Amino acid sequence: MSQLTHIDNQGHAHMVDVSEKDVTTRVARAEAFVEMLPSTLELITGGGHKKGDVLAVARIAGIQAAKKCSDLIPLCHPLMLSKVSVDLIPDVANNRVCIQTMCKLNGRTGVEMEALCAASTAALTLYDMCKAVDRGMIISGLRVVEKQGGKSGHWVIDTTLGERA
Template structure:
């Protein structure tokens, strides 16, 4: 058996068998940023963009993305999510937006990929909806900042050795 959990003894990709893992409450939080021109932030907040309510639309897209993670990432388990909250906050100091997703489930495996997917899809949607007014945008710093539950226990960014 390979030491890598997604490979079998012959090196072929496989989905990890979680049959014997107990279902527990799991939570993951991911964050990212979209940087852009200061005027883009102001226009998005004011609702003065060609595509309307871009922040609310991107937050909804993030929720939808979390729910479709197993369709996008080949070896992810499809999970019945119990909670997905995506928030996008303007940050004039960047300038840009701070994206955050918190995902919860009761199951045998974690929801880190769902949280990362939610942030990524929210950022991509915001980019798509603002690209007509700003070609300087960049999405970055997407990472898991917290996870709770499961065999490996709780973790927050900065607490790892």
């Protein structure tokens, strides 16, 4: 099993020194789900919400969160992201919105945390905008689904296992 990289030999938390790592193109994708009442999903997709375009606001919030990740997660490096995308896909069959994010850069450290921050913040924003009509919404399934670049190469979650690879 690998050692925790954010803990030094004395057990103290520290920011990892990435200065000796190679600069490579790094990409991470994450996802999350927001389950809701069918009427709430209809309100969102039908454009009838009095607060406006819920999906557009959640998308912008997710993008902003990816850019601010190092302000939120203490040991994350500030990164110069070259691309952030946040897609919110209504899933009527399951009464939910699927949030899919992607972060990309050319750098010395990965962007998994940025992709996760984007997905979680988009989900929280969706909840915030709709809580007046549906307090029972459930945010679930936050996870990294793909990572590329760096020494560890390309990794994709094994969905055939149902949970984790």
